[in-house]
Amino acid sequence: MKKELAAKIAIFALFAVICLLILIPFYAVTIASFKPGEDLIRYGLNLRFDVSAMSLDNFAYLFTGDHAYFKWFFNSLLLTVVQVALTLIVSATVAYGFAAYDFKGKNMLFVCVLLIMMVPFEILLLPLYRLIYDMGLMNSYSAIVLPGVASAATIFFFRQYLSGVPKEIIAAGRVDGATEYGIYARLILPVMKPSFAAMAILNGMNSWNNFLWPFMVLSDDNKYTLPIGLKTLLTPYGNNYDLLIVGSFFSIIPIFILFVAFQKYFIDGMTAGAVKG
Amino acid sequence: MVKRFLYSQKVAPYVFVLPFVLVFLVFWIYPLASSVGMSFQKVTLGQEAQWIGFDNYAKLMGDKTFFKAVTNSAVYMVLTLVILIPFPMLFAVLINSRLMWGREFFKSSFFFPALTSVVVAGTIFRLMFGEMEGSLINSILGWFGLDPVKFLKGQATGYIALVALATWRWTGVNILYFLSGLKSIPDDYYEAASIDGASSWQKFTRITMPLLKPTTIYVVTISIYAGLAMFIESMMLWNGNNSPKNIGLTIVGYLYRQGIEKNNLGYAAAVGVVLLAITMIINLAQLAFSGMFKKEE
Numbered sequence: 001m002k003k004e005l006a007a008k009i010a011i012f013a014l015f016a017v018i019c020l021l022i023l024i025p026f027y028a029v030t031i032a033s034f035k036p037g038e039d040l041i042r043y044g045l046n047l048r049f050d051v052s053a054m055s056l057d058n059f060a061y062l063f064t065g066d067h068a069y070f071k072w073f074f075n076s077l078l079l080t081v082v083q084v085a086l087t088l089i090v091s092a093t094v095a096y097g098f099a100a101y102d103f104k105g106k107n108m109l110f111v112c113v114l115l116i117m118m119v120p121f122e123i124l125l126l127p128l129y130r131l132i133y134d135m136g137l138m139n140s141y142s143a144i145v146l147p148g149v150a151s152a153a154t155i156f157f158f159r160q161y162l163s164g165v166p167k168e169i170i171a172a173g174r175v176d177g178a179t180e181y182g183i184y185a186r187l188i189l190p191v192m193k194p195s196f197a198a199m200a201i202l203n204g205m206n207s208w209n210n211f212l213w214p215f216m217v218l219s220d221d222n223k224y225t226l227p228i229g230l231k232t233l234l235t236p237y238g239n240n241y242d243l244l245i246v247g248s249f250f251s252i253i254p255i256f257i258l259f260v261a262f263q264k265y266f267i268d269g270m271t272a273g274a275v276k277g
Numbered sequence: 278m279v280k281r282f283l284y285s286q287k288v289a290p291y292v293f294v295l296p297f298v299l300v301f302l303v304f305w306i307y308p309l310a311s312s313v314g315m316s317f318q319k320v321t322l323g324q325e326a327q328w329i330g331f332d333n334y335a336k337l338m339g340d341k342t343f344f345k346a347v348t349n350s351a352v353y354m355v356l357t358l359v360i361l362i363p364f365p366m367l368f369a370v371l372i373n374s375r376l377m378w379g380r381e382f383f384k385s386s387f388f389f390p391a392l393t394s395v396v397v398a399g400t401i402f403r404l405m406f407g408e409m410e411g412s413l414i415n416s417i418l419g420w421f422g423l424d425p426v427k428f429l430k431g432q433a434t435g436y437i438a439l440v441a442l443a444t445w446r447w448t449g450v451n452i453l454y455f456l457s458g459l460k461s462i463p464d465d466y467y468e469a470a471s472i473d474g475a476s477s478w479q480k481f482t483r484i485t486m487p488l489l490k491p492t493t494i495y496v497v498t499i500s501i502y503a504g505l506a507m508f509i510e511s512m513m514l515w516n517g518n519n520s521p522k523n524i525g526l527t528i529v530g531y532l533y534r535q536g537i538e539k540n541n542l543g544y545a546a547a548v549g550v551v552l553l554a555i556t557m558i559i560n561l562a563q564l565a566f567s568g569m570f571k572k573e574e
Contacts, residue, residue, distance in 0.1 A: 004376065011371055012378045018368075019386050022445065025401045026389065028413055032404075044412030045404035090296045097293025101286075109294060112301055118498075119309075120506035120556055122529040123549040126536040127308035127315065147304040150297040180289035209394030212509055216537070227396040234400055234516055248397045255392045263385060270391070270450055271457045 033058055033249040037241030058246035068221065069247050072229035079214075079225060080207040083145050087203050088196060090149045095158030096184050100170055116152040125216065132217055143217040144210070154199050157269075161195040162188075201262060202269030205255065226251050315546035322540055333547035343548065345523050346531040347555075353527070354504025356440045361451055361500060362493065368448070369455035370485060384456075387449035398446055399513020403429070406438045406514070429515060435524040442510055451496055458492030459485070494567050498560055505556050508533065528552045 028045050034054040062069060098110060128147060137143040169191065173183035211227040218224060224232070230247055233240040259266055282288055316334070319327045337343050368387075372380055390398065405413040406428040415425040428434040462485065470480050508529035512518055515525045518534055526534075528548065536545030 008376045008378060011374075011376055015368075015371075015379070015383045019383060022387060022390060022448075024413070025398075025405060025445065028405065029401050040404065044407040044409040044415070045401070046411050046413050046416055094294050094297040097290045101290035101293075103287075103290040106290075109298070113297070116301070116305060118502070118557075118560065119305075119553065120502055120529075122506045122508065122532070123312065123553050124305070124308045125529075125532070126542055126545055126549065127311045128304065129537075130311070130542070131304075131308055147300065150300040155297065179284050180286060181284070181292075184293070205392070209396075211394065211396050227394050230396050230400070231513075234403075234513075236516065244400065248400055251397060252393055256389075259385075259388075259392055266388070267453055271453050 029245060029249050033246040037239075037243075037245065040241045040245065058242050061242055062246045062250060065243070067243055068224070068229060069243060071222065072224050072226045073251075075223060076208060076226040079141055079144065080204055082141070083148070083207045084200055084203045086145060086149055087151050087154060088199055091151050091154035091199075092158050092189070092192060092196075093184070094150055095155045095162060096188060098155070099159045099162035099165075100167075100184075100188075113152045113155055117156070122212075125213070128213075129216055138217055139219050139223060140217075141223070144214050147213075151203065154203060157199055158192065158195060161192065165191055197262065197265040198269035200269075201258070201265045204258075205266075205269075208255065312546045312549050315543050316550045318543045320542035320546070322542065326543070329543070333544050334551075336544065337547055337551065342523060342526070343531055346526045346528050349524070349526055350505050350507065350528045352436060353439055353443075353507055354501060356436065357443050357447075357504050358497065358500055360440065360444055361447055362496060365448055365451035365496075366455050366489065366493070369452045369459060370481065372452065373456060373459045384449075384452070387452055389449070390446045391450045393446070395446075395509045396513060398442060399510055402438060402442045402445075403514050403516065406441075429525075430521050432522075432524045435514075435520070438514055439507075439510060439525070442514070443507075454492055454496050455489065458489045462488045490567065494564065497563060497567075501559055501563065502556060505552065505559075528555075 024047070028047060031047070031049060031054075032040060032045055034056070036053075036055075036057065039053065061067075098106065098113075132138060132143045137146075165188070169187050170183055173187050178186065209227060210225070211231070214225050215228050215231070218228065221229075221232075226247075230244060230251065233244040233247065283292065315326070317328060317330060319329050319332075371377060372384060377383075393401075407413075407415070408425065408427040408430070409415065410419065410425045412425075414428065418424070418426065426434055428438050466484050466488075467480055470484060475483070506529055507527050511520070511525040511527050511530055518526070518530050518538065520526060529552070532545045532548040532552070535541045535548060
């Protein structure tokens with residue numbers, strides 16, 4: 001038993017060290033958000049905890065200063081909510097079509113869903129950019145929402161979930177004279193509720209953190225999302241570092257709170273794609 | 278009449294999957310086809326496109342910067358695979374073992390970095406790997422009496438910064454994948470092995486690893502994809518798409534540079550097609566090698 005205790009201590013020590021390494025960047029950015037931006041330029045991002053150099057000035061500036069941070073913040077919030085709501089409802093509908101029916105071309109279509117998951121989206125950047133330009137959707141949120149509205153990973157997850165829902169519900173609905181769409185809206189959607197949480201979190205996190213594509217299609221700084229706005233603060237002159245660091249710190253907070261409150265759904269959502277053994 | 282048609286059991290499934298079909302055709306097939314088409318053309322925005330056959334591809338084969346980008350992406354992919362498969366697998370096994378204290382705590386704290394956006398994480402790592410003596414990494418090197426390093430100006434140290442960022446963000450996520458794979462292995466297997474007198478190492482190599490194979494294949498597949506398509510991490514570390522001697526240039530970075538920055542859309546499309554081909558070949562080879570296709574027969 002002595003050997004077992006030694007093993008327990010060794011494993012715990014190993015994990016404690018790794019945990020410390022993982023938390024260092026968070027610690028550094030938290031500390032830095034209380035120090036003047038010029039410190040960052042002069043000494044670099046560091047671990048020094050020096051109360052005399054720390055103040056709430058950056059936070060005061062964040063909440064009262066003349067800058068677009070909260071404009072970006074609410075743009076991101078709006079875009080995330082709209083994108084998640086539309087993506088979930090569209091993807092769930094498609095998944096129901098795949099799960100509940102046998103129809104001609106079903107297998108081929110489902111292969112297309114899997115194919116999307118395997119093709120790097122980045123390859124499509126330029127032609128998609130041209131297409132959005134031709135459609136007159138440049139600088140609009142539609143350009144960001146539409147291409148992802150039938151999300152392959154989300155469809156895949158919902159279809160898996162629906163395969164565990166008894167088919168008798170559908171049959172009973174038909175006997176009662178409900179239409180095909182009525183069965184979906186009134187009988188199936190309520191049953192799917194638990195699976196929505198995990199997918200809302202997965203899609204919400206992706207949307208909140210999405211950078212490259214919005215960066216390409218949004219040119220009006222009134223429409224910038226938080227990641228784009230923060231990126232514009234990263235200038236070679238470092239003149240915006242006060243806001244950059246405190247803004248970066250503050251942008252993590254909402255997701256942290258959500259994570260602590262809904263941990264189980266985060267984990268279900270993130271591991272949704274992994275194949276079962 | 279129309280109503281009865283739309284409401285019939287034969288037509289309803291097509292109505293349900295219609296949004297996917299539309300998105301797939303408009304935002305995937307059309308751009309993909311036009312990308313392939315563009316790669317055989319000389320395209321500049323605002324000018325008539327010109328067919329030039331395989332000229333773009335011929336030019337690519339002699340383009341040193343392109344090969345630099347391919348090398349960087351390939352090295353990054355290999356390094357992330359070497360680190361982000363075995364270690365998370367081992368950690369997941371340890372977390373799952375009965376010798377673990379603080380299981381839930383460690384699981385969540387390892388996952389925290391995945392919550393940050395690439396922009397925020399990249400900014401933090403850019404500053405941490407700053408070249409000043411007082412910057413985080415250099416000050417740690419200083420404790421051991423080492424001289425400060427200009428991380429983002431050298432090739433090897435540049436890779437270290439990129440891989441450190443990837444390791445930081447993805448270790449926790451991969452641990453979760455392996456943990457969900459471990460859940461599907463029945464405890465009886467281990468009990469039976471114990472009765473037969475198997476050591477922990479034997480249990481790991483004979484039971485855990487083979488039964489984790491589907492999970493491992495999945496994680497390898499998404500890691501290959503993510504490694505080869507990496508771009509924003511590099512863009513954040515070097516604050517733009519230009520790094521000294523292109524040490525941080527990736528394939529997608531080169532596609533972006535040619536297509537958006539130099540308005541050379543045809544050439545950029547050829548880069549994209551080559552990237553697609555490389556990704557597909559590596560992933561299919563990996564799947565064939567691991568016997569994925571055999572199993573389905």
